[in-house]
Amino acid sequence: MSDTDGPHLAALAALLADPTRSTMCLALLDGRAWTLSELARHARVSAPTASEHLNRLVEGGLFTEVRQGRHRYVRLAGSETAYLVETMAGHTVPERRPVRSLAQSARRRALARARTCYDHLAGALGVNVTRAMSERGLLGQETGFALTGAGLDWFADLGIDLPTGGRRPLARPCLDWTERRPHLAGVAGAALLSHALDAGWCVRIGGGRALRVTDRGARDLADLLGLGTSAGAETSAP
Amino acid sequence: MSDTDGPHLAALAALLADPTRSTMCLALLDGRAWTLSELARHARVSAPTASEHLNRLVEGGLFTEVRQGRHRYVRLAGSETAYLVETMAGHTVPERRPVRSLAQSARRRALARARTCYDHLAGALGVNVTRAMSERGLLGQETGFALTGAGLDWFADLGIDLPTGGRRPLARPCLDWTERRPHLAGVAGAALLSHALDAGWCVRIGGGRALRVTDRGARDLADLLGLGTSAGAETSAP
DNA sequence: GTGACGTTTCGGCGCACACCGAAGTGGGCG
DNA sequence: CGCCCACTTCGGTGTGCGCCGAAACGTCAC
Structure with a gap:
C-alpha cells in the first residue's frame, strides 16, 4: 500500500476540502x-447546492442518511468519522479572528465553557472533568491514556455500564x-456525557452543541470530582 | 469557534486533497x-509543479524546509503532522487494487511485513511487537492505551531512555x-524504532520505508517478547 | 571563466467543480 | 383532489488550480 494510496487519501481529503x-x-x-x-441554511447555500454536497459526503462514506417522508436526515457515519473530523479540526491554526457581533461573542463563550464533541464532553467543562479524573487517579495520562482500576470502579459506582469488546477504545484523548x-473520548467519554444528560448534570442550550451545567450537576461534580462550581465556566488560565 | 472554522478546516484539507x-x-x-x-520523480510530476506544491505545503505548515546549496530539503513538520496524515490514511477504504507487476507485488509484500511509519515500527512486525507487549503485560490496551509499570521497566532494562515532560504522549495507538x-506510536514507539535500528534488529532496505529483520533482531525479539522468527514475515491471519 | 544541474518564475492551457435559478418529483395534509 | 413544501435534476456560468514548457536564477565543479 501507501505507494498507490496517494489518490485515495486525496479523495478523502477532497471531501473536507470545501468550506x-x-x-x-x-x-x-x-x-x-x-x-x-437545516444544513443548507447553516452553511448559507441553496438547497440544490446542499443536495450535491450531501450526495458526495454520503457517497464518500462520511455521512449516513435516513429518508423519512419528504425529509432527508444525515448524520456522521460513526464515531470514527467524528474522530477524523475532530483530529483535522484540532490541527487548524487558531487565528485571531475578530468577533463581529455581541451575539456571536456570547455564543462563542458559551461553546468554550461547555459543549458536546460528537458524543462526549468538551470545552472547559470537558477538559476540567478530564483533569480532575486524572488527579483523582481515575485516569492515567502519564504513560498513555487509559482508565485505571479506580476509574473502572468509579464508573461502576455511578451505575454507568461501559460496554467492552467492540473495536472502539474504552478511553481515548481528543x-x-x-x-x-485533551479531554476524555471513546466509550467512557460517550457514557459519561450520556449519564450527564440523563442525570440532569447539564442540559443543551439552543439547538446546537452548547451545554449549561445545572445546579444539580455542579453539586454532583463537586462531590464526585471536587470540581469547583465554575468548572464549566472558568477559562483555562493557569 | 467551530461555527466559523469551516473555511479553516477546508483549507487544511485542501492541502491533502490533491493526489x-x-x-x-x-x-x-x-x-x-x-x-x-526526489519528490517530483516519486510523484511523477515536473520540477515546476513540485515546486508549487511544496510552496503550499510549507506555507500551510505541514512541511518544514531546509535549503542547502542548490538543494531544497523538506520533511514533515513534526510528529503531530505525521499523526494527522496517518489518521487520514487509516480512514481510506482499502480497495482491491490489482497488482500490476511482479516488482510492485514484491515491494508491497516487503512493506506489509515490516516498515517504518514516520518514526515508529509498522506493518506485521509493528503489530506483532505491539501485541506481544500487550500479552506480556508491558502495554495495557484494555482500558485505553498506555505503558504499564512493567513496560517502563522493560524499556529501562533495555537501556532505552524515554524522555517525558513534552506534549507528546508516551504511548499512542496508530x-x-x-x-x-493498532501498533505502538508516541514517544515509546519512536524510542523503540530508534533502538531497533541502533541495535541492529532491523535495517532499511531500498531507499524507502521497508525494513528487514536481521538474524540478530529475530533472536533478540524472540528472547525479549517471545516473537516467532517469522514475526515480521507472517501475515496477520488469525 | 564555462558548463552542468537543481530550483524557481512566468505564461498559458484545460478541466473540475461550486454555485445558482428554474423546473420537476413526490410525500404529507387539508 | 389540490396545495404546500422538502428535495432533486438540469443547464449554464465563473473560477480556481493543477499541469507543463520555456526561460531565468543560483550554486557547485572544473
Whole structure:
C-alpha cells in the first residue's frame, strides 16, 4: 500500500476540502441528525447546492442518511468519522479572528465553557472533568491514556455500564479546539456525557452543541470530582 | 469557534486533497528529508509543479524546509503532522487494487511485513511487537492505551531512555494501514524504532520505508517478547 | 571563466467543480 | 383532489488550480 494510496487519501481529503462541506461536517459533530434544509441554511447555500454536497459526503462514506417522508436526515457515519473530523479540526491554526457581533461573542463563550464533541464532553467543562479524573487517579495520562482500576470502579459506582469488546477504545484523548488540551473520548467519554444528560448534570442550550451545567450537576461534580462550581465556566488560565 | 472554522478546516484539507500532494505527504511518512527533485520523480510530476506544491505545503505548515546549496530539503513538520496524515490514511477504504507487476507485488509484500511509519515500527512486525507487549503485560490496551509499570521497566532494562515532560504522549495507538490493527506510536514507539535500528534488529532496505529483520533482531525479539522468527514475515491471519 | 544541474518564475492551457435559478418529483395534509 | 413544501435534476456560468514548457536564477565543479 501507501505507494498507490496517494489518490485515495486525496479523495478523502477532497471531501473536507470545501468550506461548505467542512462546515456541514463540523455541524454534525453535535452527534445528531440534521435535515438537508437545516444544513443548507447553516452553511448559507441553496438547497440544490446542499443536495450535491450531501450526495458526495454520503457517497464518500462520511455521512449516513435516513429518508423519512419528504425529509432527508444525515448524520456522521460513526464515531470514527467524528474522530477524523475532530483530529483535522484540532490541527487548524487558531487565528485571531475578530468577533463581529455581541451575539456571536456570547455564543462563542458559551461553546468554550461547555459543549458536546460528537458524543462526549468538551470545552472547559470537558477538559476540567478530564483533569480532575486524572488527579483523582481515575485516569492515567502519564504513560498513555487509559482508565485505571479506580476509574473502572468509579464508573461502576455511578451505575454507568461501559460496554467492552467492540473495536472502539474504552478511553481515548481528543484534543479540545478551544482549550488545546485533551479531554476524555471513546466509550467512557460517550457514557459519561450520556449519564450527564440523563442525570440532569447539564442540559443543551439552543439547538446546537452548547451545554449549561445545572445546579444539580455542579453539586454532583463537586462531590464526585471536587470540581469547583465554575468548572464549566472558568477559562483555562493557569 | 467551530461555527466559523469551516473555511479553516477546508483549507487544511485542501492541502491533502490533491493526489500529487498527498503522495508527497505519504512519502515523507518515512520521517526523512527529501529533495524537491526526489519528490517530483516519486510523484511523477515536473520540477515546476513540485515546486508549487511544496510552496503550499510549507506555507500551510505541514512541511518544514531546509535549503542547502542548490538543494531544497523538506520533511514533515513534526510528529503531530505525521499523526494527522496517518489518521487520514487509516480512514481510506482499502480497495482491491490489482497488482500490476511482479516488482510492485514484491515491494508491497516487503512493506506489509515490516516498515517504518514516520518514526515508529509498522506493518506485521509493528503489530506483532505491539501485541506481544500487550500479552506480556508491558502495554495495557484494555482500558485505553498506555505503558504499564512493567513496560517502563522493560524499556529501562533495555537501556532505552524515554524522555517525558513534552506534549507528546508516551504511548499512542496508530492504526496500521495494512494490518488494520493498532501498533505502538508516541514517544515509546519512536524510542523503540530508534533502538531497533541502533541495535541492529532491523535495517532499511531500498531507499524507502521497508525494513528487514536481521538474524540478530529475530533472536533478540524472540528472547525479549517471545516473537516467532517469522514475526515480521507472517501475515496477520488469525 | 564555462558548463552542468537543481530550483524557481512566468505564461498559458484545460478541466473540475461550486454555485445558482428554474423546473420537476413526490410525500404529507387539508 | 389540490396545495404546500422538502428535495432533486438540469443547464449554464465563473473560477480556481493543477499541469507543463520555456526561460531565468543560483550554486557547485572544473
